[in-house]
Amino acid sequence: MAWTPISGTVTQYSTDTNELASGYYIKLYDSGTTTPYSMATDSTGGTLLAKCKLSAEGYPLTNPLDDSTVFIPHINQDYRIVLYRNEADADANTTANAAWNVDGVAQDVAQLADISDISTKGTTLQVQDDYDRSPLYTSEASFTAGAGPHVITVTDDWTPSNADMRFYKLDISGIVVPLTPTVTTSTTFTLAETLLTTDSIFTGDDAFRKLSLSRSGRSVANTNYEFSVFEYYGSANVTQHGTEEPNWITFSDDGLSCWSIGANEYVVVGSLSSAFDLSTWSFSLGRNITGISSSTKSIEWDSDGMHFIAVGSVLQVFTASTPYDVSTLSLASSFSHTVGANCIHSHMSNDGTVIQITDIQGTSAKTITMSTPWDATTSTESLSATTNGADYNGGVANPYGFFSDDGRAYFTIYEADAGATAGAYTLAKVQLDSEYDLTSAAIAGSADTIGPILKAPAWGVGNACRLCPTADRTYLAITTYNSNIIYCYRIKG
Secondary structure (H helix, E strand, O other), X not given: OOOEEOOOOOOOOEOOOOOEOXXXXXXXXXOXXXXXXXXXXXXXXXXXXXXXXXXXXXXEEOOOOOOOOEOOOEEOOOXXXXXXXXXHHHHHOOXXXXXXXXXXXXXXXXXXXXXXXXXXXXXXXXXXXXXXHOOOXXXXXXXXXXXXXXXXXXXXXXXXXXXXXXXXXEOOOOEEEEEOOOEEOOOEEEEOOOEOOOOEEEEEOOOOOOOOOOOOOOOOOOOOOOOOEEEEEEEEEOOOOOOOOOOEEEEOOOOOEEEEEOOOOEEEEEEEOOXXXXXXXXXXXXXXXXXXXXXXXXXXXXXXXXXXXXXXXXXXXXXXXXXXXXXXXXXEEXXXXXXXXXXXXXXXXXXXXXXXXXXXXXXXXXXXXXXXXXXXXXEEEEEEEEOOOOOOOOOOOOOEEEEOOOOOEEEEXXXXXXXXXXXXXXXXXXXXXXXXXOOOOOXXXXXXXXXXXXXXXXXXXXXXXXXXEOOOOOEEEEEOOOOOEEEEEEEEO
C-alpha cells in the first residue's frame, strides 16, 4: 500500500487531563498485535521512525533533539497507536503505563474520517475525549466480575437509551474495546460480556460535557499517585496582611491562580507566572470571607468558579456573582456534619452533589450527598470509614492525610522519627483493601514511600503537614505546620 498520512493536518496531542502532551511519545504497532511498526516521515516512505517525540506544543517531531521538526506520521497498513508518557515506556513497549492505547485503526481513517474507525474531536481522539468526560464504572461499585449479563446504572445526567451513546471497556493493559449493550434504558445499560475485576467501563455521547476530573464514581488518571516521578515544583511564603499558618491551598485548572486560607480564615489570592510553580507566586488579593466558619481547614472552587466550598466542622457552600472572585462570595448554605472539628475534603464531584470529608488524621471519613446540587441544606451523610489507628503512619501519631477519589488509597506525611533532623519527612501511600477503610491498612513497602522530601523546620513527633491535591491529581501542594511556606510537587504515574 502507499504511504498515507494518519491525519489531514498536524495533530496536536493532549494528555488525559487535556494538557498538551509535551515530551510524550507516539509509537505504532501492527493492528491487533504488540509488534512495533515504524512510521514514515512522508509519503515516500524513505525515512522510517520507530517512535516519535511530541514537542512542547504536543506536535509530532522527526528529531527528538529539537522542537521544530514537526511532521505528520505516514502509514501503509492498519495499525495500533499508543501514546506513552516517557521514552523508557515506549522503548520497553510498556502499554500498561500508556496514556492511551487504541487498536484497529484503519489506514484510510485520515482520508475518509470515518467515525466508525476513529475520529477527532478538537485535539483529542474521540475515545479519549469520551473517557475524559465519563464516569468510570468498576467492579468495586458498579458490577460484579464474572460472566454477564451485567446491569450498570449510570451516574449524573447520562441517558443510555439515547441514540448517540457510546460504550467502552478499558482493560488493565490500557486497551479500549467498543461495546454494544443488549438492553438500554434511561438509567441503565446491560452488557453480555464477561468482565474482570481489572476491567473498567466508560461511556460517551455527543453532548457538551466538562472534563470529569473529579466526578463521583470516577477514578482519575493519577488518583493513586504513582511515585515513579516526584518532582519539586517550587514553594512560596503566602503571608499577607496578617494571615499565617496556611491550612490549605487550591489551584485553578490552568495552575496560574491559587487560593489559600490561613489560621485566621483569611483567604489569600495568588497569581503564578508559571503553572503550579509556587516560586513564581505573587500576591493579588486578600479577603475575609463573610460568614466563613472559624474551623475551616480546606477550600475549593467548582469548575465554573461560581461555587466555593469551605470545609471544617461544618460544610459551607458560597456562591460568587463573578467567577473565581472571592470578593463577590456570599454564604448560600451550610451543613453540620458529624465527622469532627478538624476536617478537610478529599474529593468533590463536578456536579455539586457529592463531597468526601475526612478527619485530617484519617480516623474517619464520610460521604456527604446533596440531593440538590450545591445546596448543603439538602445534605445527608453516610459512614465511609473508621480506623483503629493501624500502622499506616510509620509509627508516628496524628498523621495528616487524604483519601484517593476511589477510596482505595490513603496518603499521609509524617516525620520519620522522634528527634528527626530538619527535612526528614516521609510521604507514604497506603493501599486499602476496602474503600475508605484504614482498619487493616499498612504501608506496603519502600516503593510506596518517598522521603525525606521537605526542607522545613523539624516539627516534633505528632506534627505533620496537610496535603492538598489538585483536581486532576497531577500536583500535590503541602502546607507546613507552624510555617507560612507552601510547597508544590508534581507527581506523574
